[in-house]
Amino acid sequence: MITVENLTKRYGEYVAVNDVSFACKPGRVTGFLGPNGAGKSTTMRIIAGLTPPTSGSATIAGVPYRDIPNPATQVGVLLDASAQHAGRTGMEILRLSAMTMGLDMKRVDEVLEWVSLTPEEAGRRVRNYSLGMRQRLGIANALLANPKILMLDEPANGLDPAGIHWMRTLLREYADRGGTVLLSSHLLHEIEIIADDLVVIGRGEIVAQGTKDELLAGTGAHVKAADDEALGQALVNAGFAAYPAQGGGINVEADPAQVGRVALDSAIPLIELRVGANTGLEAMFLQLTEQTQREQPATQGAL
Incomplete structure (x- = not known):
């Protein structure tokens, strides 16, 4: 479970995130929505321990990300599919991650097959990958240790319709097995299909949150x-x-x-x-x- 409580992040006088609170529960996909610059990525970076908050807290199962032993085995994170070593092959990136986490190398082949990257594609250097292939590699990295929690920022960028359908199915099955998913995306139709809960942020503040059914109940x-x-x-x-x-x-x-x-x-x-x-x-x-x-x-x- 991801718990964000009274989270605030300031950069000088600029307030990127202001008193944000929400929770992502096991067995559910939480859609995190907002316009560009609303504070989504900042919030997710704070949850992942990459950016310190000015005040408030973000915990995973009650513990800050930085305090989790071998955290990548518990939380799969994809915040920027382009932030992968361009000079390494996809296979090398996954093997290095597996070594760091102490995983069996057989797991690398399993996730490559799961995300539909062929052996030939896995042997290419990442600089030669399309954006869609980088997304698949990033998702493979996030899933490598079969974590209980997934946190993905715009994972559908660059995916074709078949790839988006694949990702939707993968995340739905993951949540149905008891996993916790925090998903940020600008593809509102996809969020509407897959999400169980919604958190909407604007200008760094939560403007709405609740179950999808509650927020989209027939009105008007x-x-x-x-x-x-x-x-x-x-x-x-x-x-x-x-x-x-x-x-x-x-x-x-x-x-x-x-x-x-x-x-x-x-x-x-x-x-x-x-x-x-x-x-x-x-x-x-x-x-x-x-x-x-x-x-x-x-x-x-x-x-």
Whole structure:
């Protein structure tokens, strides 16, 4: 189990992480989400013992990472797939890790097969790897000692659709066997499929956390109008989050009665108005992090 309590990290006057608290439980995949610069990587580096916190704590099974004997046997970490020795082969990197951890060398062949790196690919120098191959190698390194906890930052970068499906299956099976997974990714659809719990961070602070089902429970309204663009703009002007829906219409974070009132006040005829179904992780993410996005949701200008 990973436990983060009142974690704060300052760089001079800049606060990268501010009083962050959450927990990642065994048997569950925790999706860690936030815009660029929100504090995800800083938090994960602190958990992995690479960056000291200004205050607060991050522990693994109640112990700071740096105090765990032979920690890579307990926690598999992948924070940057590019941070691997470019002059070594994939096989050499895994064998060195296995030697450091005191593992049987047979384990290297097992994880290479598990992540679908062929003997020929494992014999290449990492400088000649694609980003997807580096990701597979990094995941292999994280899994080498069959740890109880996995912490992965953007592991799907560079993977093709088949690779993303493979990774999703691997992590789901790992959690189902009782493992703890902390997964940061910008691929919201993949997080929505695989995650059990969600932690959303913006400007260094937690803006939402809970189970996926709790956070994505069906709320809001779905509406279609004679002029969706005009209604969308009217809803945004009224302070409601509004997003284009697949198949047409608008999903709105508001009660149907509130949407109807905006349409009436704006003299926009409605074609359909009903309680919204699950509006999805992307809609929730954009709503929660609206003030921390580098790019504002397109609906504010397009609707």
